[in-house]
Amino acid sequence: MNLAAKSISRRILRKSHNWKEALANVQLEEEITSRSLKKVLSKRGLEGRTFALFRGLRDRAVYSQAEIVEIIEKQSDFEQKRIFNGLTNNLKVTDWSTFKESCHDIYDEVKNLDVDQTSKLDCTIIDKNGKVKICRLPDYIPQLSEVDTSLFAVSICTVDGQRMHLGDSDIYYTMQSTSKPYTYGITHAALDDVLHEYVGHEPSGQAFNKIILDNDGRPYNPMINMGAIMTCSLVHHQQPLSHRFNYFLENYKKLTGSRSTLSCNMPVYKSELEVGFMNKAAVNYMMTAPGYFLFLVIYFNPFVQVTTEIQSIMSACLANRGINPLTGESVLPIRSVKRALSLMFTCGMYDYSGRFAFKYGVPAKSGVSGVTDVVIPGVLSMTIYSPWLSTHSSSSLLGLQFIDGFIKKFPYHVFDSKEFL
């Protein structure tokens, strides 16, 4: 956009944002400090660290309203809109403090469930209904059985970038299969529906690592291992592996909205290459079909390490039509996001997908590291991490318990929508 057009757009924006009224709305009329402005936005779930504005304000300075408005108007149009919506509470969750308190209560109830560890790899947990749930760590990947099983984190990010973090939200884990919806979205953005000449869209009804192809000789869907390996292998398959690694990592980085890149947990990655016999068998089994260019080594996405704070932003892009709610960047086309959410809804929890959709009615994806990702389209994402996997669902038990409490408190089940009831 040339300078003239930019200044016109700023004047239009300035006219559309009545900053004086917005700041008065939150009693910020004179002697405004970085701290007082940050505090107002933070009360509504908007973290100061997600605004470039505060990097330009001096901590101890006192600004007049005119000075603050002048500095705000130097920010990007997207950030100005975020600040204005924060000051006027034009946000997806308008009563943030009550919402946060309810989530805290659900978290505390789940955190206090009775866990009886019977061996290094096994425990029983008495769930909220008093039922005994048998849980186990996934020792088929040795590193995943070496984790602190007491870790329990929940991060929530709304489509307006309102964020909440409960428990161990700064602890890193490997995404494992919760990487698959992002990988699918990135691949679909590159190939569109041609992708589905190689991968189906049907639930397999089987465990995630089952070696089985559909009647057309394709993996059933992109959410199981065979489908994810195939999906990864399709992007730029004539390019060098380094290019293909970077292609995914760069797109993952856009989903995080961060300026720093993501990294792989190499011990977990190497151990899976070493002991991932089922995946190796899957690659060979798929190689029998013509035209498959498979490299198990490109199936590295599960080993990208994140925290729930980071991953909840990535999934908030899925909730927000492919647009990063913190940067405003359009990372994935809505066409690909729609398909990714449909596949999460029907296949994301593997052979627990039907029961999950029946009970909770929202798109979700589980991972053997103990992470569960939930997307409530147009509203928010929720990333939950707790290593104990229920043997019943191969999903994090505490994750499922938190989701159960959340959906009971906030009726986001797709068939609880106001249009339906």
Ligand SMILES: NC(=O)CC[C@H](N)C(=O)O
């Ligand atoms: N469900 C999962 O998270 C499985 C992912 C794991 N990397 C595997 O290939 O087995």
